[in-house]
Amino acid sequence: MATKVAIRDEFLDSIKNGKWHSLTQLSRRLTLPLNQLVEISESLCEKGLIKYEKKAQWVKINPEWELFLSGEEEKVDHKPAVGTIIIPPRQSVRIQNVHITNITSLDIELWMKVCKKLTELAISKID
Numbered sequence: 001m002a003t004k005v006a007i008r009d010e011f012l013d014s015i016k017n018g019k020w021h022s023l024t025q026l027s028r029r030l031t032l033p034l035n036q037l038v039e040i041s042e043s044l045c046e047k048g049l050i051k052y053e054k055k056a057q058w059v060k061i062n063p064e065w066e067l068f069l070s071g072e073e074e075k076v077d078h079k080p081a082v083g084t085i086i087i088p089p090r091q092s093v094r095i096q097n098v099h100i101t102n103i104t105s106l107d108i109e110l111w112m113k114v115c116k117k118l119t120e121l122a123i124s125k126i127d
Contacts, residue, residue, distance in 0.1 A: 011040050012118065015050065015059055018066045023057040049111075079116035 010030060015021045023041065034057075041059050042064050045052035052059050057077045087093055087102040094100070095112065102108045 007036070008040055008044070011037065012044070012061070015061050015067065018061055020053075020058045020060045023059060026059075036068070038096065080113050082113050083111075085110045085112070 008031075011026070011032075014026055015112050018114070022049055023034060023037045026032075027037055030037070038057070041050065041052045042054075044050045045059075048062055049065050050059050085093060085095075087100065088107055089102060089105045092099060092101040093110075099115060100110065
């Protein structure tokens with residue numbers, strides 16, 4: 001059985017082209033229940049990674065994250081560093097001059113892109 005993280009990653013991979021996608025069609029293509037895709041969509045929308053039209057049940061990647069998730073490089077003088085860090089409960093990490101502390105009782109997942117300085121950061125909890 002696939003983990004929630006693997007399902008989320010497969011979902012994001014399916015919509016990374018920046019176009020609107022029907023959750024009904026994604027449900028068939030990914031062989032996942034529609035209610036599970038609705039839950040994933042709501043969660044990723046809250047985190048700002050996707051745009052979610054609840055009534056129409058359409059999703060698309062948030063344009064700010066399209067390049068990050070598509071693997072395409074931005075037109076910059078150097079290649080940006082991209083990564084994910086999991087911060088355990090009540091622990092801290094320093095990235096460049098940014099000190100990040102997880103004050104929750106849950107593991108927190110940080111998705112980031114660093115291009116000379118920390119430019120993008122997304123935070124999600126690990127289920």
